[in-house]
Amino acid sequence: VGGRLKRNLVLAGNVDLDGGPGYNLTVLSNAVLTFAPGTVITVMDPGIIRAEGRMEADGVVFLSTNRNSLDVTGEVSIRNSLFTNLYSASLVVREFQNNRAYVRFSISVTNVTGKLSFTGNDIPGASVKLEASDMANLIVSSNQFYSLAITWPSNPPGYANLSLKMTESQCPLPSVKIEASDGANLILSSNQFNSLTVAWPSNPPGSANGSLTVAGNQWPAKDWYSLSSIAVDRLAGRAFRIEQNSGLFKLAVSGASGNRGAAERIIRGNRSLANLRLVDVSGVTIESNHFSTVVVPYLPGEAALTLDRGVGNRIQANQFEGRDTIDGITFWDPSPDGGLVTQNEVLNNRISGFKIGMFLMAGTSNVISGNLFRSNSFVNLKIGSASGSASGNLIYNNAFIARPFTINKQILLGGCTGPLCTNYLNLPQPQAGSANILLGDRLAGNFYSDYAGDDLDFDGIGDSPRSFGATAVDLFPLRPRLIVNLADDREDADPFDGIADVDSEQAGLQTSLRAALLEASRLSGPKRIRFEIPGEPRISIQKPLASVRQLILNGTNSPSGARVHLDGAQAATNTYGLSAAEGSEIRHLIITSFPSSGILLSGGEFDTNIVENCFIGCTPEGLPAAIRERASKSSRAG
Secondary structure, X not given: OOEEEOOOEEEOOEEEEXXXXXXXXXXXXXXXXXXXXXXXXXXXXXXXXXXXXXXXXXXXXXXXXXXXXXXXEEEEEEEOOEEEOOOEEEEOOOEEEOOEEOOOEEEEEEEEOOEEEEEOOEEEEEEEEEEEOOOOEEEEEXXXXXXXXXXXXXXXXXXOOEEEEEEOOEEOOOOEEEEOOOOEEEEEEOOEEOXXXXXXXXXXXXXXXXXXXXXXXXXXXXXXXXXXXXXEEOOOOOEEEEEOOEOOOEEEEEEEOOOXXXXXXXXXXXXXXXXXXXXXXXOOEEEOOEEEOOOOOOOOOOEEEEEEEEEOOEEEOOEEEOOOXXXXXXXXXXXXXXXXXXXXXXXXXXXXXXXEEEEEOOEEOOEEEOOEEEOOOOEEEEEOEOOEOEXXXXXXXXXXXXXXXXXXXXXXXXXXXXXXXXXXXXXXXXXXXXXXXXXXXXXXXXXXXXXXXXXXXXXXXXXXXEEOOOOOEEOOOEOOOEEEOOOOOOOOOOOOOOOOOOOOOOOOOOOOHHXXXXXXXXXXXXXXXEEOOOOOOEEEOOOOOOOEEOXXXXXXXXXXXXXXXXXXXXXXXXXXXXXXXXXXXXEOEEEEOOOOOOEEEEOOOOOOOEEEOOEEOEOOOOOXXXXXXXXXXXXXXX
């Protein structure tokens, strides 16, 4: 087949497409070339079709015996066809749908104008390149290919009618790379990638049109070194949403500084994200993501989340789970005064299992509040470094819970310790009427699980400051108000969050005696427990309770004034009623029917324990409690 086609023509059967001299096939304007279903087109070297009119191929086979190339341009539609043994295909098409190719070759779609539909193609061996012209709108969906590159030309400001919608496609091996023009609006959803790179040109001020949405995509589970990733660069003032993706190893967002206007910038709801790096960004909200570096042996010079210069970003309600060779969150600023990392907020995150929970290497006027730092092996929060300045930051209403049996520190000052490195670990004065991280009713400082100060007035604020150095002093450290308001024996919903609460899904605190004693056992200093149980304050204990040092427990129930009754009739063998030690005070309880002692006291650092005005082994009427059918019935009354 060759020559110039002036009229409509339908070809069927076997067709040789030869690109030699005089054999180029040109479809002139107003003509239509149709390859009928079942046609086998043998591509010689090269096979060339120029469609000034229109070409349609539906259900055909493009075949080459010598790995030749196919070159097709124009108003072209190729559907439901098979490409086999080709070396490459250079196409300018409007429609490329439901095609198959099972050998490794490249497809280049160039000079796309108007709308391109590239959908439903099963071409896992194909490296696909789409080169769009000024006003192209691309739909790329339900494909499988080896790699994909999409580019627009660098248009001058004002091009705003460009779009890409890419959905339900698979590119599980090398990469997808998109170089967008100024006005391009990109939507990538429900795809499967190994890596994705998106970049806009470096436009002059005022030309930051366009937007990006990356949502619901999957990065297949691989070994950590596969580095499945997204890189988004040169965002300038553009809006973007990266949300509800899963299996992503690494996400890098850069060049999104400056005035963003009303543009939304959101990274939300992504799962199993190991490494997020933000470089020179502003106004980004990072929320409700799950960061996990548990399977990652190291991230050289990185943390689960690194902010390298940024203003007005918000990191909130994320869960960070790590390993102790990696840090959780790092703020970094190369300027001498930390002024390039400022006015950022770190709110209501859970950060556990890292070497350093958060490393505030540099920055000023940032707010860190409502976060749970737990079991980070070296330090929960490190402030400042020899090469960076961290000052004027407000750090309050966080819970710092030390990791048991490690060298864990709560807060460490690194490098910068002079007057210009002062940070604030509490509000100027406690604020009543606002719930704090321990669900108390006053905002003030932070909670430290190793704080040894007392709270004599039981207001939830320690009576003495907690100091980490002259430039970091918490004047109002929080103490948990352990108030038992349940007459049951349920376990603490989260034994390591510093809060005695058996149901974290329900508003307020639901505290059993078991949950209160468990939290108290992890605290330093005196631990005071009170009772506010509605109805009859009778608690049936099922198994041993936590042993507590310096326990101060008053069994008078408020507001009724009745004594709290600990009933061991259903307790497991060898269960004590209470186990306390080293300066404990137990008053106004009824303790009956335990298979072992009603109260077990032991000495230690403090010689004196006090048990006063209790009924142990008998009722308030002086009658013996019911005798249990157990081998051991020893109750010690006093």
